[in-house]
Amino acid sequence: MPDALLFAVLGDPISHSRSPQIHQAFAQQWGHPITYEAIRCSAQDLPHQLAQCWSRGHQGLNLTVPLKERALACCDHIDEAAQQAGAVNTLIRQDTEWAGTNTDGAGFLADCETHQISLAGQHVALIGAGGAAKGLCPVLLNQGVSRLTVLNRTEHRAQALVNQLDDSAVQALSLSDAEQPSVDDSTFDLIIQATSAGHEDTSPHLHASWLSADAVAYDLNYGPAHEPFRRWAQAQEICTVDGLGMLVEQARLSFIHWTGWAPESQPVIEQLRAEQVIPSALD
Ligand code: NDP
Numbered sequence: 402m403p404d405a406l407l408f409a410v411l412g413d414p415i416s417h418s419r420s421p422q423i424h425q426a427f428a429q430q431w432g433h434p435i436t437y438e439a440i441r442c443s444a445q446d447l448p449h450q451l452a453q454c455w456s457r458g459h460q461g462l463n464l465t466v467p468l469k470e471r472a473l474a475c476c477d478h479i480d481e482a483a484q485q486a487g488a489v490n491t492l493i494r495q496d497t498e499w500a501g502t503n504t505d506g507a508g509f510l511a512d513c514e515t516h517q518i519s520l521a522g523q524h525v526a527l528i529g530a531g532g533a534a535k536g537l538c539p540v541l542l543n544q545g546v547s548r549l550t551v552l553n554r555t556e557h558r559a560q561a562l563v564n565q566l567d568d569s570a571v572q573a574l575s576l577s578d579a580e581q582p583s584v585d586d587s588t589f590d591l592i593i594q595a596t597s598a599g600h601e602d603t604s605p606h607l608h609a610s611w612l613s614a615d616a617v618a619y620d621l622n623y624g625p626a627h628e629p630f631r632r633w634a635q636a637q638e639i640c641t642v643d644g645l646g647m648l649v650e651q652a653r654l655s656f657i658h659w660t661g662w663a664p665e666s667q668p669v670i671e672q673l674r675a676e677q678v679i680p681s682a683l684d
Contacts, residue, residue: 407458408672409438412465416441419673420432423652426672427664440454450660451475451492451499453574461659462492462499463652469503469532476501479488484538505533506540508651511622512609516642517561520544528576528605529595530558532579537595538566550589552576554596554605567639582650582654588613591661592639599626606633647669 410420421437427596428435442450444467454462455516464472469488471514472484476489477498483489489501513520525546527534530553549571559573590613598604599622620627621646634641649666657663 403451404433405436406460406660407436407438408461408463409440409454409459410463410465411440411442411447411454412468413443415465415595418465419648420465420652422673423649423669426669427653427656430668431660431662432662442468445470447471448475448609452626455494457500460494461655463605463655464490464492466532472501475499477595482506488532488536490651491658493658496636503536504651504654504658505536505647507654508647508649509537509619510540510544511650511654512642512646513619515646515667516619518619518642520546521589522547523590524548524587524613525550526579526592526607526611527595528588528607529553529576529597530555530562533594534593534595535562538571538591540571542566543558546570548572550574550588552605554608576605579611580605582608583610586610588616590616592616592618592634593631594618594620594622597622597626599629602629604629604633606630608651609637611640612637618642621647623648645673649673 408424410418412515424435424437427561438440440450444652447468447682460477469490472489478500483501483503486506488503491502491504492499519543521544523546525539525541527549530551551559551562554576556573556575563571563573592607595659596605616639618639618641620630620641621642627643631641649670653664653666
């Protein structure tokens with residue numbers, strides 16, 4: 402039996418992370434043992450922790466809140482996916498340096514494909530203007546959405562994100578405006594819920610008049626944090642997908658970067674749903 406390869410996820414808080422369980426499930430499919438640690442790390446401590454992990458022989462790292470943007474300045478090499486997202490979620494050990502990439506956007510796309518959610522030509526409402534929303538914008542534009550409306554509780558953050566993208570297909574709107582009846586005939590085909598409101602047991606919502614007849618919704622949250630948005634979407638009779646598939650797909654892409662071996666995501670998604678009592682993705 403070969404020595405176990407060493408990996409870790411860094412962030413703060415970190416005890417809730419499902420990454421160790423997901424990567425151990427991938428390693429079981431692969432047939433090679435791995436050690437996957439969860440290391441609590443503040444943004445300030447990131448350079449020190451990266452040096453520690455390098456000297457301890459980690460082959461790869463995942464980064465989560467609040468490290469993804471901070472890591473841009475700490476990596477020796479950043480690829481295009483990380484540059485476009487403005488954030489790093491995966492570090493790969495190379496000969497003499499950490500290389501940074503971002504698998505969140507590609508993980509989202511893989512899950513959209515699984516659920517046959519089309520993006521090209523769609524008018525997309527992206528609710529939220531935090532790190533996750535920011536990372537999805539270039540991915541959505543690359544996929545050819547016809548319009549992208551960024552809605553946020555704090556309107557100036559949505560506006561700042563739109564200004565940064567500098568694309569005439571993108572506009573900003575205050576979330577509170579979209580909670581009122583629509584004043585023109587523009588409607589959304591796809592609603593992407595990328596706020597953390599579900600962790601406070603609440604949910605942003607859009608007035609029914611903003612929804613197209615066959616609108617679908619994708620919530621980046623999963624588990625209990627998905628419930629408030631799921632209830633709203635169910636009341637509007639629109640199909641909703643939760644973010645568990647994206648979580649597993651982005652992890653799968655990290656695993657491929659590290660090992661060169663591609664695990665299957667669906668058995669791991671099913672295992673998590675069974676163990677964590679996370680409801681089905683589509684309802
Ligand atoms: P950030 O902290 O960077 O951003 C939070 C966003 O949520 C802001 O737009 C904020 O608005 C908004 N918000 C927070 N509370 C409320 C509320 N009560 N009502 C309305 N809006 C609110 O978080 P991230 O962007 O990193 O993550 C967002 C969510 O996506 C998290 O819940 C995270 O777990 C999930 N996620 C899931 C992933 C997956 O793989 N499934 C990957 C990445 C993230 P404001 O600007 O007004 O404060």
